[in-house]
Amino acid sequence: MGAVTVAERTLPTGWGIIHRMVNSVEVEGLEVIRGRRHVLSDLSLTVTAGTVTGLLGPSGSGKSTLIRAIVGVQKIAAGSVRVLGLPAGAAALRHDVGYLTQEPSVYRDLTVRENLRYFAALLGVGAARVDQVIADVSLGDHAGQRVDRLSGGQQSRVSLATAMLGEPRVLVLDEPTVGLDPLLREELWTLFHRLGAAGVTLLISSHVMEEATRCQRLLLLRDGRLLADDTPEALLRSTGQADMDAAFLALVRAAGSVA
């Protein structure tokens, strides 16, 4: 249902067609105030369909807030956020957007499978898909275990499995690999790229700069403003640095000296 509606609604004339169809997420002049802080200020960016885009930035820079705005659970003060051509949070998008919160958001007193079966019932997907996502996040051996008896990294993978359950066209993941060992991180990134190749748009936040090199495109956030929006290679080249940590520092310093 989602695919048809979106295609229909995004078929205005001329250049608009192409523009809308390549961007899964379009943020324009976004302004978010949380408490009394301006957390995001005049933020504009796009996320290309079918790519793996990294959202990087220091702690408190507004990554989770931007993600919440894209999912449509964040109150915004100004600006617009559109996902697949529709306003973020629109009812028609709830099948198409998968969301991983930063903290695992699953029922701790239920088993892995009970959690996924419940969310599967809400999404209208079958038991085979449940087993599939459990395998995707390598939790096959723990499917019958209560979530609160799992390790922290295992708990966040249950949450990740839930986000992927409905085979959404856009996956917004808030720090999916935090606290995982290199082997699991590798497996998950392989999975993310497989999904990207299949046409899924992935926006993945992290503050591990090393993971940035695995993304096709990077959004660098600092104090609620977009510091850079480029490919990892181009960022390394333009800053003349050898690794992403150094490139990020260089960008921050450059921004500071201009201001």
Added chain:
Amino acid sequence: MSVRRSAATAWRVLAQLRRDPRTLAMILVVPPVLMLLLRYAFDSSALLFQHVAPILIAIFPFVLMFVITSVAMLRERTTGTLERLLSMPIAKLDLLVGYGLAFAAVAIVQVALVVAFVLGPLGVTIAGSVFVLALFAVLDALLGMALGLCLSALARTEFQAVQLLPAVVFPQLLVCGLFAPRAQMAGVLQGLADVFPLTYAVDGVTRAAASTGWTGSLRLDLAVVALCIPVALGLGALTLQRRTG
């Protein structure tokens, strides 16, 4: 509205309760135990116990369900599962109806146990119909649940959720006629009692216990209690904001 999503939610809530034997025991065992306690507290005045037992059959399920559901809903908020649900294809009402169905099932068992215990081993006899008494008691439990779901939005922490009990339930208890006949209260309090749903719940069980037959006042009590449940659930739906700060 989706039956599938409500039913799935009800099933999930019941699965969570099954995993929490202490809470389940509290729901099912505490009312009969309190009744037993009270029976001996009124040891020398069996008549008084006869009078208050039906009222308490209405109040215990109300209070317990209120506490349990307000904490359960608060947990959905604080653990992020509510945010996840609201970003998924489920209507707010599906979620609340799911809770309602699950707790209705529990309330029926709870009420059956306490009614059987009071009328059986504790030897209380009522003039009216046991079925009507039990019906009121189940509706009271659901009323407590609906108010708990709705008012849990006022609490940010579990400490605060527990504080809702004295803030919301105690005033209703004090003026409902359990402690002093309403006719002898100050006019203001009588007015308050008239707008508190628990008053009608208590009146309902008292009337149901006192005589058979559907009198007009009994019907009014039933209508008020039964109406307050969807109203509170509807208000509860309003407190579930998809977008938060």
